[in-house]
Amino acid sequence: MAPKTLKTETNGRVAIITLNRPEALNALNSELLAELSEALKRYDADEKIGAIVLTGSEKAFAAGADIKEMQNKDYVGAYLEDFFAGWGDVAATRKPVIAAVAGYALGGGCELAMMCDFIIAADSAKFGQPEITLGVIPGMGGTQRLTRAVGKSKAMDLCLTGRMMEAEEAERCGLVARVVPAAELKATAVKAAEKIASFSLPATMMAKEAVNRADEVTLNEGLRFERRLFHSLFATEDQKEGMGAFVEKRKAQFRHR
Numbered sequence: 001m002a003p004k005t006l007k008t009e010t011n012g013r014v015a016i017i018t019l020n021r022p023e024a025l026n027a028l029n030s031e032l033l034a035e036l037s038e039a040l041k042r043y044d045a046d047e048k049i050g051a052i053v054l055t056g057s058e059k060a061f062a063a064g065a066d067i068k069e070m071q072n073k074d075y076v077g078a079y080l081e082d083f084f085a086g087w088g089d090v091a092a093t094r095k096p097v098i099a100a101v102a103g104y105a106l107g108g109g110c111e112l113a114m115m116c117d118f119i120i121a122a123d124s125a126k127f128g129q130p131e132i133t134l135g136v137i138p139g140m141g142g143t144q145r146l147t148r149a150v151g152k153s154k155a156m157d158l159c160l161t162g163r164m165m166e167a168e169e170a171e172r173c174g175l176v177a178r179v180v181p182a183a184e185l186k187a188t189a190v191k192a193a194e195k196i197a198s199f200s201l202p203a204t205m206m207a208k209e210a211v212n213r214a215d216e217v218t219l220n221e222g223l224r225f226e227r228r229l230f231h232s233l234f235a236t237e238d239q240k241e242g243m244g245a246f247v248e249k250r251k252a253q254f255r256h257r
């Protein structure tokens with residue numbers, strides 16, 4: 001059955017997922033979570049796909065978790081269903097995922113963008129963790145991933161005041177990798193994804209795994225982990241092709257194996 005809350009398309013080895021709940025500025029409800037999880041798992045398992053772009057509309061990447069769906073929850077119910085634990089599936093995607101953000105990326109929307117591997121923002125993008133204005137706090141990683149991305153002072157400022165920051169500030173503080181004019185957002189993100197997808201898939205997946213490990217372990221453990229992955233890539237056909245092509249002064253033709 002076709003998803004109701006998002007659109008999916010492929011462009012060569014790139015999959016593009018567009019959040020599509022315009023009536024609620026792409027607010028994240030359980031249906032959207034289920035459909036997004038399903039799409040990401042499908043592309044993760046599809047060997048023809050090498051990278052994924054996640055985007056929203058011109059007005060909103062996502063304006064947060066769906067407040068109307070959440071408002072009547074109680075503690076025990078939220079605890080028993082482990083409300084929103086399913087968002088862990090998004091962060092667990094193994095192939096590279098680029099968030100292409102225009103307009104609002106607030107609350108769960110900012111947290112969703114941060115679950116991706118990097119963020120390309122339109123100059124219209126606005127990021128924030130406004131949960132405090134609703135009497136709660138971020139619950140999908142905002143206090144953790146944001147702090148790692150921008151440091152304690154800026155994370156505190158955003159989580160405690162609930163203010164929004166513009167794309168330029170988001171780039172300056174390291175939340176965003178690049179800012180582009182809004183009209184060029186999708187093309188820029190797809191081009192970056194095409195570049196990633198043209199490289200050896202085991203290498204891009206291991207690069208993602210190794211960079212993510214930096215958030216979790218000590219420097220020495222991270223360096224050991226990186227070295228083991230590096231060694232393992234010498235077992236791939238793509239390492240032979242990549243280095244062979246350099247020596248023979250030709251463009252590498254990776255087989256993604």
Ligand code: CO8
Pocket residue numbers: 023024025027028063064065066067068083084085104106107108109130131134137138139140
């Ligand atoms: N949830 C539900 N509906 C929403 C949401 C939302 N987060 N955001 C916007 N909408 C709806 C509006 O209710 C409105 O619907 P309707 O036309 O039926 O009234 C429609 O989208 C358009 O919105 P506005 O009319 O408000 O549009 P504006 O351009 O005037 O304002 C804003 C845009 C500033 C983005 C405004 O909509 C806003 O402030 N939205 C809420 C932002 C917010 O507070 N987000 C945080 C939500 S809480 C959260 O994300 C917690 C995540 C962690 C949960 C983890 C659980 C474990």
